[in-house]
Amino acid sequence: MMLDEENKRRPTAHEIGCDLSAISADELRARIALLNAEISRINDEIVRKELGRKAADNLFGPKV
Structure with missing residues (x-):
């Protein structure tokens, strides 16, 4: 891939607070x-x- 093509590619992720x-x-x-x-x-x-x-609490919870 050429360097110019790499620079033009947009990121696939979104950065919170970025300029839209x-x-x-x-x-x-x-x-x-x-x-x-x-x-x-x-x-x-x-x-x-x-x-x-919940499963752990049921297994190890207090026994009455």
């Missing part, structure tokens, strides 16, 4: 999709951790 004025509407939509996918991934991990914690 030079980004096309299509690219902004792509970034929204990327961020929504990341939010979903994070929410899935939260659920996984909470289920693991």
Whole structure:
């Protein structure tokens, strides 16, 4: 790949707080999709951790 082509490539990630004025509407939509996918991934991990914690609490919780 030529050096000029590398400089023209846009990053695929989104940096929180970055300047959005030079980004096309299509690219902004792509970034929204990327961020929504990341939010979903994070929410899935939260659920996984909470289920693991509940299982541990049930296994090792106080016995009456």
